[in-house]
Amino acid sequence: MITVSGLRKAYGDVVALDGVDLHVGKGEVFGVLGRSGAGKSTLLRCVNLLERPDEGTVTVDGRELTALGAADLRRARQRIGMIHQHFALLSSRTVAGNVAFPLEVMGVGRAARARRVAEMLDLVGLADRAGAYPAQLSGGQKQRVGIARALAAEPSVLLSDEATSALDPATTQSILALLRRLNRELGLTILLITHEMDVIKAVCDSAAIMSDGRIVEAGPIPDLLATPGSRLAAELFPLPPAEPGTVTVALGADRALLSRLTRTHDVDVAIAAGAVEHVAGAPAGRLRLRITGPGAADAVADLRKRGLLVEEDA
Amino acid sequence: MTWSEMSPLLWEATGQTAVMVGWSTLFTVLFGLPLGVCLAGADRDGLFPAPAVRRVLGLVVNIGRSLPFIVLMIAVIPVTRAITGTTIGTAAAVVPLTIGAVPFYARLVETALREVGRDVVQAAEAMGAGRVRIVTRVLLPEALPGLVAGLTVTVVTLISYSAMAGVIGGGGLGDLAVRYGYQRFETTLMIVTVAVLVVVVQLAQTLGDAVARRLSHR
Numbered sequence A: 001m002i003t004v005s006g007l008r009k010a011y012g013d014v015v016a017l018d019g020v021d022l023h024v025g026k027g028e029v030f031g032v033l034g035r036s037g038a039g040k041s042t043l044l045r046c047v048n049l050l051e052r053p054d055e056g057t058v059t060v061d062g063r064e065l066t067a068l069g070a071a072d073l074r075r076a077r078q079r080i081g082m083i084h085q086h087f088a089l090l091s092s093r094t095v096a097g098n099v100a101f102p103l104e105v106m107g108v109g110r111a112a113r114a115r116r117v118a119e120m121l122d123l124v125g126l127a128d129r130a131g132a133y134p135a136q137l138s139g140g141q142k143q144r145v146g147i148a149r150a151l152a153a154e155p156s157v158l159l160s161d162e163a164t165s166a167l168d169p170a171t172t173q174s175i176l177a178l179l180r181r182l183n184r185e186l187g188l189t190i191l192l193i194t195h196e197m198d199v200i201k202a203v204c205d206s207a208a209i210m211s212d213g214r215i216v217e218a219g220p221i222p223d224l225l226a227t228p229g230s231r232l233a234a235e236l237f238p239l240p241p242a243e244p245g246t247v248t249v250a251l252g253a254d255r256a257l258l259s260r261l262t263r264t265h266d267v268d269v270a271i272a273a274g275a276v277e278h279v280a281g282a283p284a285g286r287l288r289l290r291i292t293g294p295g296a297a298d299a300v301a302d303l304r305k306r307g308l309l310v311e312e313d314a
Numbered sequence B: 001m002t003w004s005e006m007s008p009l010l011w012e013a014t015g016q017t018a019v020m021v022g023w024s025t026l027f028t029v030l031f032g033l034p035l036g037v038c039l040a041g042a043d044r045d046g047l048f049p050a051p052a053v054r055r056v057l058g059l060v061v062n063i064g065r066s067l068p069f070i071v072l073m074i075a076v077i078p079v080t081r082a083i084t085g086t087t088i089g090t091a092a093a094v095v096p097l098t099i100g101a102v103p104f105y106a107r108l109v110e111t112a113l114r115e116v117g118r119d120v121v122q123a124a125e126a127m128g129a130g131r132v133r134i135v136t137r138v139l140l141p142e143a144l145p146g147l148v149a150g151l152t153v154t155v156v157t158l159i160s161y162s163a164m165a166g167v168i169g170g171g172g173l174g175d176l177a178v179r180y181g182y183q184r185f186e187t188t189l190m191i192v193t194v195a196v197l198v199v200v201v202q203l204a205q206t207l208g209d210a211v212a213r214r215l216s217h218r
């Protein structure tokens, strides 16, 4: 749905993007992590060309945006929703007026506009605040308006730059749940930027980590969990330092991993440490196991064969 | 001087001030608003960056603002004649008043537009809005309270400028105070005139503040 390749962008001497390739599949929620100054916002702003990359191409929904003229680009942008850290609502317009703005841009008629606005406000649970001004809303409500506005024009893609950074944890959870629901119900593709691991765990199918203008690691989270030496997996699911005689395994789709292991091999399995949470609605994480018994070597070989063995400390 | 003698003089002068300030305010908005939009938009990080244009506009505006009004009024006499066909009278005073106030208001418009958050403008760009729409549907509505506050300051300045219009026969309250109060030692009339001026300015300011507050939803 979103394909970015060879993206470069420099501000004077500062290289903000240094050859970024990224692919976000249809219906996927993709999170980009990274330290402050890593180039995350620049990357996101390059996706809808708010920022012109010096080099590289951006393709969204089959259209190469970097090749479009000004008028075509404006039309393409109408199909890309964006939500902002500080909401960026028009203070002079009511909630309904804000949500109507993208529809006005598209030239939607008054009646159809009113219908769509009501529908969107229902979707984000703000139907009763349609006539309020942004200044009269809480942060979480403002972001809901931001989301309703971003989705009013029925975009195929939603971009989000730190959409929950200005919110408290409970509100963050409710906004993330909303995003996840929109992803499921509307099949919306979401590319989101965050510096919070919890955001990635709560909503993302895939993640990438950026550092100094490059993507150093990217992939579906279950794959990352099974990748030895993965920085993302280690940051998402930190485990204490390994002890001798333990193995670390990735926990993903196979939920009955441990019982199957003890049944097929003649082993005892003890959990030495673990980090397991719900990721995008399904349990995922890493376990450090101490496997003992006659079949221990076979069991470890089995795990290795299935690509679940992350680390082995003999 | 008795009250019945002063009253018609005051009414006439107040009327002249109202005519001068009213028309020049109208023309100031007509020219100052677009000029302010150009100043803000042509800036390096504005909506339609044009550094050369901005430098020229900035220079013209600064020249206009650095001339004392009394000097400007004399200097633009040829322009006044070309537009109104005369160089004296209330109508003729509207021309220098407008020319004096346009650069002043344009700067205030520029400042008000700059106050509008960059993120709001970018959000509109991200939704595919064009520049004209961003100016008319984002910048101006968002800056409206600031534009009204700036206009209030401009009106008050115009009232004070209009006091000098007596020099070219524009009449008005300031002129009344000078002619009777100063030149004919009618101290009472002068004090009353000054009081009327104070009340007028106060009214303008209060009204402007109220409207600005009413429009602001921040």
Ligand SMILES: Nc1ncnc2c1ncn2[C@@H]1O[C@H](COP(=O)(O)OP(=O)(O)OP(=O)(O)O)[C@@H](O)[C@H]1O
Binding pocket: A011, A014, A015, A016, A034, A035, A036, A037, A038, A039, A040, A041, A042, A043, A195
């Ligand atoms: N408009 C700009 N002008 C100059 N330098 C910029 C500009 N925008 C970004 N940069 C620089 O590019 C680099 C990447 O910035 P970017 O905003 O993409 O980082 P980020 O990963 O989003 O950081 P944060 O987590 O703090 O938001 C930084 O070094 C920043 O200083």
Ligand SMILES: [Mg+2]
Binding pocket: A040, A041, A042
């Ligand atoms: Mg950022």
